[in-house]
Amino acid sequence: MIADPLILSMILIAILFVFLLSSLWIGVSLILTGIIGMLIYDHNLPPVISIYDKVGDLLASSLYDALNSWSLAALPMFILMGEILYKSSISTRLLNGLKPWLAFVPGGLLHVNVAACSLFAAVSGSSAATTATVGKITLEELKNRGYSKTLAMGSLAGSGTLGFLIPPSLIMIIYGVLSDVSIGKLFVAGILPGLLLASLYSFYIMYKAKTDPSVLPEKEEKFTFKDRVNSLKDLAPIFSLIILVLGSIYGGFATPTEAAALGVLGSFLLAAYFKAISLDILKTALLNSVRTSVMIGFIIAGAVFLSQVIGFLGIARAMSEFIISLGLSPLMLILLIGIMFIILGMILEAISIVVMTLPIVLPIVILAGFDPLWFGIFLVFMVEMAQITPPVGFSLFVIQGISNEKIQTILKATFPFFILMIITVVLITLFPEIVFYLPEQMIK
Incomplete structure (x- = not known):
């Protein structure tokens, strides 16, 4: 049994990557990682309470909460x-x-x-x-x-x-x-x-x-x-x-x-x-829509369950306190998070990045003083980059299928536009009014 949330978080990240590299479905990987986290954590529960009951209750409630959304x-x-x-x-x-x-x-x-x-x-x-x-x-x-x-x-x-x-x-x-x-x-x-x-x-x-x-x-x-x-x-x-x-x-x-x-x-x-x-x-059109919607819904359900496990085990709080203890400035924090997203974009597709990282990253970002509305646009830019970063850049494969060109040629052609994305991210970070202006006008 493991009691330290930070050690547990590293173990869970390793387990999740093993599942993903084994080509297991993303939704299944997220749910199994959450279940393993619940089972190996030292809960100090009374003998009359089974950890399996806790896992079952949390899994059932989180799956319902995730998909019961208008x-x-x-x-x-x-x-x-x-x-x-x-x-x-x-x-x-x-x-x-x-x-x-x-x-x-x-x-x-x-x-x-x-x-x-x-x-x-x-x-x-x-x-x-x-x-x-x-x-x-x-x-x-x-x-x-x-x-x-x-x-x-x-x-x-x-x-x-x-x-x-x-x-x-x-x-x-x-x-x-x-x-x-x-x-x-x-x-x-x-x-x-x-x-x-x-x-x-x-x-x-x-x-x-x-x-x-x-x-x-x-x-x-x-x-x-x-x-x-x-x-x-x-x-x-x-x-x-x-x-x-x-x-x-x-x-x-x-x-x-x-x-x-x-x-x-x-x-x-x-x-x-x-x-x-x-x-x-x-x-x-209907069949493709059903396939895509069910796939995304399953991933969201798995992500919500994992996020509730992370909250239940105190991992998010422990990681937030650890990052705060580093004494990073807000801009340095967002820079490190941005680099992390770019690296994740090389191995994961966009939806997976959002649902897997948000439970951990969002509380830290809010604690650092960033508005969740602004961070939502920042995150969209990050997952946009994931679409054109190898080896899992989905847009690259779409273009390769259309053009029949080598992936190296497509990467070379795409690089200037990747740099322009980074420039835009820097602009909205230094001038967040670009993000807030229209929502503020809508409220007025």
């Missing part, structure tokens, strides 16, 4: 909305509509990735769906038009992660549920940082276009004013859906869950209007 109902809705848009032709129309408006900007159609990912992120909430949808349409077409495939892949990898930052965001929903932070405020707080990151991506593309003409085709495609006007018929449906979903939240007419339901209805009606829906498409 806010969590938004998750499968947003996933289904993204699936419908992905399987229908609406996403293709979005790209066609953006082309005439971006051709005159330095870098030309290379900006399509940034603009399309930003818009698609605002209706899908999924980084994977955003990267796959936009990449399937843009990469080959940009290459055929004479644009640099390397810059196209890099901008797609970076911009695809905006699915986590620009609301509605699946990661924000999960963070809001686990941290008891308003999901609506998280959505609003993510807008300015998301636009800032997208702007930095575009500025970098313009810089490359000005300094290295080889990234552009020899002959630029020209569009007339009439072409731009005609393109509005392709852009209007997406903008309407964005206004429907986000406008209902920000206007106070609907909760995020209700807005998600409106988004599903809106995406279905748009697909029906464009005659891009069928029973097969709907069946595939």
